Amino acid sequence: MTQHIPEAVFWCLATAAPAAVLLVRQSRISARLRRRLTSSEAALRSREEEVRHLVEVRLAALVETPHGAASVPGPLDAELATTAYGANLEKVVEMFANAAAAARSRADQSAKTALKGAVRALQALANEQQLSISDMQDRHDNPDVLRDLLEIDHANAQFGRRAQAIAVLCGSWPGRQRDASPLIDVVRGATSRIRDYRRVKVHSQMETAVVSRAVEPVVLAVAELLDNAARHSQPNTTVEVGIRPAHNGASIIIDDAGVGMDTHEVEEATRRLSGREDIDINRLGDPPQFGFAVIGVLAARYGFSVSVDTQSPYGGVRAVLFLPNTLLERKAPVEPAAARRTEAPAFPSGTASAGEAAGEPAAPTAPALSLPTARTSPAEAAVRESTAGGLPKRRRREPRPLTPADGATPTDSGPALVRPATETASRMSAFARGTRSGRGASQDSEGNPQE
């Protein structure tokens, strides 16, 4: 019986040993598996985190900021970024950024196009209305009517400026071709377009004029600066505007006594004023703050510069608009309406007598041909009669370039009493010529009252 014991032991050992080996191996494998499991769980978690970060933070930031992929926060796990997975995520970010930028620019473009069309109609209406208001002001000689018209005029000017500003932001031109105008008129024109125009005090030391093409943009830019200045200061303070000559141009300096701007605002303003930034009209805030953006666009397009980073001696902001010489004419311009009419050069004063004999073909006045000869109204006849007598006494002692020019003014109620004799002579001869040629040309008796 005892011989069975070792046998039994042997068999036990024989089965236990492999079992033990197996067990050990098993436990090793399971430990390794566990390790692998935890590590891959960790990897999975980090990838999940990464994806969540991508969706919640990075892509969200991309949607929020207009500046593209540059300003988006980086991935959470730097190690992951080196893997193919990370690279793919980056690719997603990039594609998303591109798509968002494309969508944004498309939206911006279509918004601009739509706005431009709408605003252009408004601008045209404002201009038209201004003309009719001007006509009404001419027509009515009653202070009460004038007061009302001035109010409407003022409101219309502001309305026009707003429309213009939006049009400029949408890439349109400021509109309205103007004649070259003295700087002071440019500033006062800008003053005309803001609400608190009575608080603006202009001091000018210059006779310089702004060239024709730059008048409207400079007016618009100065109007925006003045509007800012007036809006951000107390109603009982004044906005001081100085026009000073500078090294190679001129400066318009606008000082307000308002609250001023903090560093951040100044930075923001400087960025917008530079005109280098793309303007996204959907992102100008609500209500939209387009003043600086408009100035920036205009400054970049026409070559003047604006800065607002100085403090005014009055406590508020000092805005300086610098106009380079290329946008200036040194000499105060002869008013162009005048220039057109002065083409009949000054006659020797002897020809004044030709005016008296206006019925005769006053020979030596050839240049007068260019004057409109068609106007043969009875009023002209009246002019001729009244002119002849008193003229010599009333001639200007100091003829200014403008005076002979305005001659064509009112043909009514005998203001011709004051016309310089030279001009009267030229007009009379033109008139005589016109009458003659008119008679020669047609059979009707239009010209008859004259002779």
Added chain:
Amino acid sequence: MTPPRPRRDRGLVRPYVVTDGRAHPTRNTLDLVTLVTAVSGRSLSGLSPEKRRVMELCRGGALSVVEVSGHLGLATSVTKVLLSDLVDSGHISIRPPIPKAQLPDAQLLQEVLDGLRSRF
């Protein structure tokens, strides 16, 4: 007021800026044909560009209100505001237009003529 009227660029500086928002002249003695003369020897400093131009225009002699407004390219009602300011500050003097000489009645003359004719 006939339509073809030379305009300087009137759209630029609006009349309310020229008059500083006022529509009522400080005096109502100004008429369209009131004559305006510059008072010599007055300093022009502190005057607005339009007022300076009025002074320049009137320096050579008398102008009527409507002429001044024509030269300035401003409405007459606006010009009146400016001119009354200048009168107040002593820069210009105004006088009513010279009335036509009082001529005897045409009928009276006719009667005299008839009488004379019947006599001789």
